Amino acid sequence: MTPSLPYAADVESPLKPDELDVLRHQYEREGEYVGLQTKFNYAWGLIKSNQRPEQQEGVRLLSEIFRSSSERRRECLYYLALGNYKLGNYAEARRYNDFLLDLEPANLQAGSLKELIDEKVAKEGLMGVAIVGGLAVAAGVVGSMLFRGVRRR
Amino acid sequence: MTSERSGSPVRRGRSTSPRPLSPPGDDASIIDSLGDSRKLQALGRKVTATAGSLINAEGVSQHYHHALGELHKELRRPGLQRSVFSFAQTTPRDLVRSRISVPEIQHRALASLPDELLHNIPEDNNQYSLFQGFQASLPEEPEQSQGHRKRGKRGQKLLGGLDDDEDPNAPPSMAKLKSKKHSLSHRLEMMGVRKHMCATEIHEIDNKIANLNTMRKIVLDRLAGLEMEEADIEVDLLEVGNKIEDLQEELDDAAALAPKSPESPELTQEEEKEETDGFMSESIYQKIPSPKNKRRRAMRRISMPILHEHLEPGSKIKEIEAHTDVVTALDFDSPWGTLVTASLDDTVRVWDLSAGRCIGLLEGHLSSVRCLQVEDNIVATGSMDASIRLWDLSKAEYAPLDNRINKSSEEDDGLAFENSADPPPPPPPTIMQDCPLFSLESHVDEVTALHFKGNTLVSGSSDKTLRQWDLVKGRCVQTLDVLWAAAQATATMNTNPADPWKQTGRVTDTSADFVGALQVFDAALACGTADCMVRLWDLRSGQVHRSLVGHTGPVTALQFDDVHLVTGSLDRSIRIWDLRTGSIFDAYAYDHPVTSMMFDARRIVTAAGEDVVKVYDKTDGRHWNCGPGADEEDTPLSSTIERVRIKEGYMVEGRKNGVIGVWSC
Structure with missing residues (x-):
């Protein structure tokens, strides 16, 4: 069974360059009147990529889809959350995901994404605190040493 | 998962949009002054300025400003609260x-x-998600499901377990089958x-x-409006031109009057000379006595209306209750131009197609008009009184769009062709009084067909002759006896001496017009007659040079271009002949006798005893119906269609109940 929504793991596996090229080619060929699915395909391919600018472009395309087609908004919320999660924009990702969870509390994928975001935030936050703390300690140590050195003089 | 990012804050932006032109040193300075909220606001403003100039699309830029406003709000919050949040x-x-x-x-x-x-x-009630799409x-790979599973294992804890229904204890063949399933x-x-x-x-x-169609409709409306305006301006232009002409004439008169006395003998001589010149060479048009051509209104449009070409094929443009009896003949000069109709109610009416109302009546014939042709300003009508009359419509006192002449009241709105339901104001009887040019009277029976091209007019009559007229001299230059030609053909072709009088054609159907249709081009003349024959004449020799045999009923309609000759007959068929070889190129038949037929560049339209016009698309070979009976509802005025004309996709048909319909085709 293919789940109707991708899990976070899916977004981490980049497409092959030629696959992405196919999607891009199709997207560009359809020009101004690009079909919804084509646009999404390209956007999703971009988000799966490893390149940050491409991921950003993908998220931008998704937000365009969200604006233009209201009947796809609900699932787009999830894709946006996932894209922002991959970009590391956890605040945005959480915002979208929470909206989705408000609408569909039973959504498995959204639930797992929420956990993932929390986890990431906690980890990186701790790391940040650790870094800041470490820096502060080091500064303190250095400062005190300097201070002590000055005092000793 | 995010390990591939270096996390550098000054990473390059989206590759597709140009970067704002900020000096490279700026980023560093901004980081230095992070605490200073005023500087941050300055940064925000700078971003607004640079990015705003990048993004000009209204929707986006509005949203962009909005988003930036949000950022600003966040920036303005107290530092502590911000960091905690x-x-x-x-x-x-x-x-x-x-x-x-x-x-x-x-x-x-x-x-x-x-x-x-x-x-x-x-x-959402979508059948599939975009992700499934x-x-x-993606191209199907055979091991896709396995790859999927592997990936799934990696994220197992988040997924809450995949549907892992494979039983490890089952025999391998079973597993294989299961995986296949x-x-x-x-x-x-x-x-x-x-x-x-x-x-x-x-x-x-x-x-x-659907969107594009609505857009097309809007543009079409715009086009219609423009054409209306165009017509207005043309009228204005014409009026100004007339005024200039009048003024010029007055000035000339004044100038001529001033130095009159010294050279009066010369002048009289000149006048005399002019008169003789006019008598010798001026065309017949100017010989007709007309009370000083002051109102020389060119009815002909300068610009070419094209609205009908963009209407849906088969859509109705207008419907006019023109006559009270069967329409016997009609013709128009150009799309949206001037239409002339004749009916058994013994009137010949002139119509302005763009305004959709009657300009006037052409009066003079003693009986019903059976055939007519409009070419530029000239109208030729052939009547049951055996005469042919020519008319010059440019002499009519008609101002196409203002009602000064037609009606003194302020009923100006009637000219919009949408409200054709309003009874049009009756034209004054004097409006066409200057139109008659001259009449041609040599036939001894009713004139049933005529056609003119340039200065040559050919008419066909029930007296079984065709006459060729010179329009400049206004006289008959040749008489072609159809029966004699038929006899000639029989004599030369029939080698059996026992029966020398056997006709080539069939027995003439006496109920139909003897000459059903004809067309002339330079020295070439084609005529279709009631003996089922189509004859091609050479006017220089007066001989039939080819007879086309094939129809089994009187020929009622005929038209040729440079390649093909198309004929319609009471035998219900339309035949398309190759003019060079004289053989049948194509033929098709309808359910009822063909009473009228004409073609333009794309279509052959036929009136075949039904309440619809039969249309044959030459380009794609499609047959379809166009007319009041084509759509089931809304047909109070429908009746059998008798006559049909088409020019450049603009079709006019006349019905048995006297109604004229105008269609885009």
């Missing part, structure tokens, strides 16, 4: 990135969605998704087509 929500790196890096902020402004949109999320559009059902599912994708795409395209 933010740290609970996100990571420091995200925070730093969202506050400092210019391309990042740009991207967020572009991609972030306002809350109104997020609150406006309708229930994505999966379905799995892959097959997967493919089936993919097929379903693809099918739905196609359906959705078709739906999307339908929507786009």
Whole structure:
């Protein structure tokens, strides 16, 4: 069974360059009147990529889809959350995901994404605190040493 | 998972949009002054300025400003509160990135969605998700499901377990079969998704087509408006031109009067000379006595209306209750131009097609008009009183769009052709009084067909002769006896001496007109007669040089261009002949006798005893119906269609009940 929504793991596996090229080619060929699915395909391919600018472009395309087609908004919320999660924009990702969870509390994928975001935030936050703390300690140590050195003089 | 990012805050932005032209040193200075909120606001302003100039599309820029406004609000919050709030929500790196890096902020402004949109999320009832569509559009790989599973294992803890229904204890063949079943059902599912994708795409395209159609309609309305305006301006131009002419004449008169006395003998001589010149060479048009050509209104349009070409083929432009009896003949000069109709109620009416109303009546014939032709300003009518009359419509006292002459009251709105339901004001009887040019009277029986081209007019009559007229001299230059030609043909072709009088054609149907149709071009003349023959004449020799045999009923309609000759007959068929070889090129038949037929560049239109005009598309070979009976509803005025004319996709038909219909075709 293919789940109707991708899990976070899916977004981490980049497409092959030629696959992405196919999607891009199709997207560009359809020009101004690009079909919804084509646009999404390209956007999703971009988000799966490893390149940050491409991921950003993908998220931008998704937000365009969200604006233009209201009947796809609900699932787009999830894709946006996932894209922002991959970009590391956890605040945005959480915002979208929470909206989705408000609408569909039973959504498995959204639930797992929420956990993932929390986890990431906690980890990186701790790391940040650790870094800041470490820096502060080091500064303190250095400062005190300097201070002590000055005092000793 | 995010390890591939270096996390540098000054990472380059989206590759597709140009970067703002900020000096490279700026980023560093901004980081230095992070605490200073005023500087941050300055940064915000700078971003607004640079990015705002990049993004000019209204919708986007508005949204962009909005998003930036949100950022500003956040920036204005007290530092402590900000940090507390933010740290609970996100990571420091995200925070730093969202506050400092210019391309990042740009991207967020572009991609972030306002809350109104997020609150406006309708229930979705899609058959498949976009992600499924994505999966379905990727090329199918045989081990896809396994790869999927592997990936799934990696994220197992988040997924809450995949549907792992494989039993490790089952025998290997069983497992194999199961996996096969799995892959097959997967493919089936993919097929379903693809099918739905196609359906959705078709739906999307339908929507786009509908959109485009509305756009087309809007533009079409604009075109109609422009053509109205164009006509107005042309009228104005004409009026100004007339005024200039009048003034010029007055000036000339004044100038001529002033030095009159010294050279009066010369002048009289000149006048005399002019008179003789006029008598010798001036065309017949000017010989007709007319009370000083002051009102020389060119009825002919300068610009070419093209509106009908863009209307849906088969759509009705107008319907006029023109006559009270059967329409016997009609013709018009150009689309939206002047239409002349004749009926058994013994009137000949002139119509302005763009305004949709009667300009006047052509009076003079003693009986009904059976055939007529309009070419530029000249109208030729052939009547049952055996005469042919020529008329010059440019002499009519008709101002196409203002009602000064037609009616003194202020009923000016009647000219818009939409409200054709209003009875048009009756034209004054004097309006066409200057139109008659001259009449040609040599036939001894009713004139049933005529055609003119340039200065040559050929008429066919029930006296079984064709006459060729010179329009400049106004006299008959040749008489072609059809029966004699038929006898000649019989004599030369029939080698059997026992029966020398056997006719080539069939027995003449006495109920039909003897000469049903004819057309002349230079020295070439084609005529279709009641003996089922189509004869091609050479006017220089007066001989028939080819007879086309094939019809089994009287020929009633005929037209040729440079390649083909098309004929319609009471035998219900339309035949298309190759003019060079004289053989049949194509033929088709209808259910009833053909009473009228004409073609333009694209279509052959036929009146065949029905309440619709039969249309044959020459380009794609399609037969279709056009006319009041084509759509079932709304046909109070429908009746058998007797006559039909088409020019450049603009079709006019006349019916048995006297109604004239105008269609785009």
